[in-house]
Amino acid sequence: MFKFIFAIIIYCIAFTGNIFAQDTLPKISVKNRDGKVIVSWKNTYGAKINNVNIQRSTDSIKRFTTIGSVLNPMNKENGFVDSKSPGGKIFYRVFVAFDGGDYLFTRSYRPVADTSMEKDIMELPEEKTGKPVTAPNFVPSKFVFTGKDNNVIINLSNAASRKFSIKFFDEDDDLLFEVHNIKEPYLILEKVNFLHSGWFKYHLYDNDILLEKYKFYIPKDGKNSISDKEQRYK
Template identity: 40%
Template sequence: MKKILLFLLSGSIIAGINAQEQLPDFSVYKVGNNRVVVAWTHNYQGVKQISIQRSTDSLNYFKTVGTMPDPSLQQNGFPDATAPSDNMFYRIFVMFEGGKYISTKSKRPVVDSSGLADAYNSGNKSNTEVNLNPNFIPSGFVQSAYIFASTDRYVRVELPLDKRKYDIKFYAENGQPLFELNDIKEKRFKLDRSYFSTAGYINFELYADGRLLEKHKVFLPKDF
């Protein structure tokens, strides 16, 4: 059984995304091929929802393009790979418990100088090798809200914030067991890429109090 190192999702330990602004301000970066990363931190209490909105106009016609699975995370980001261009306007909508909400001012993306572009494009060695891009996700594949590959090159785990006992079993694509995490104490942490011995799909089973909560998989590109 491998010894697994868990990286808590707090403070400056999240590598490569240290340039995030704090809400109601936020950062928007161009990362190539019309792709954009929206990044932020916050110290709000009682956050019920955080959504990312996009428009061609700085004030009107905003549409939601993503909603975060766990808005309580203080440091987070959203990769937008579906924008018609990297010159759109973005804003963040935050709803609090009790119905109160705020909407940030809109921003256009700027050229990345924080290292996020490297995290997204380090594998993109030529125009014909786009599948090596660490942000590449196969068409039609929807990542789990609990266990997924993140932009900072870790496998990220975000468990429900309740009192249930959680266990995770990881398997290679051929079904061979890789490792297990049992009676997990931390609900937010990251797994280093080196603990997964292969690229491609990594299957997992997530259990809550001994019952199967989710059976899904994570996709790890070759240069992840």
């Protein structure tokens, strides 16, 4: 089961946080950050969307080709990273297919510089994740923490040039799953992958060398704080 889940996660490069300013479909935001182009948007159509494809061209009107799609097109906030953008005069647009056969194309956009990322990404958790999960005397890691909607954030600014991997454990130290060869600086693991709420542990490695051994907490739905009873585990 976990192999199936992470086959999905590894190939999914959707960003659902607020790290990038997003426009609402049919508008999209297209930003260039260190040679990678981030196409992002907000979805107000809900479950009516059944497919979203990201397209690229050297022409603003024609010759668009599909370069990828998103795993869950119904997410309220979504996006795609083109890590192999050829640079130069490039345009991006999004194709949206709806239930019933209707569809639309957004207008085309050229990437603009992502000035919001000028400060170190490690300094941004509170800005992009809303209300953090907190408990007295508990300080979340800057690298692995619970974010908006109680999903788990892996935040590694220099992931592209390193060989990061991470192991997740339950509170009894039983191994749950592993994520290998992390290359995205900002990765979201949906809370459903952890099967239940509560405390979890992790080991973060760089080229098989242990960098950090710590923990995080996933609250029950509708909560974003840790009760006195729950914090006893720590």
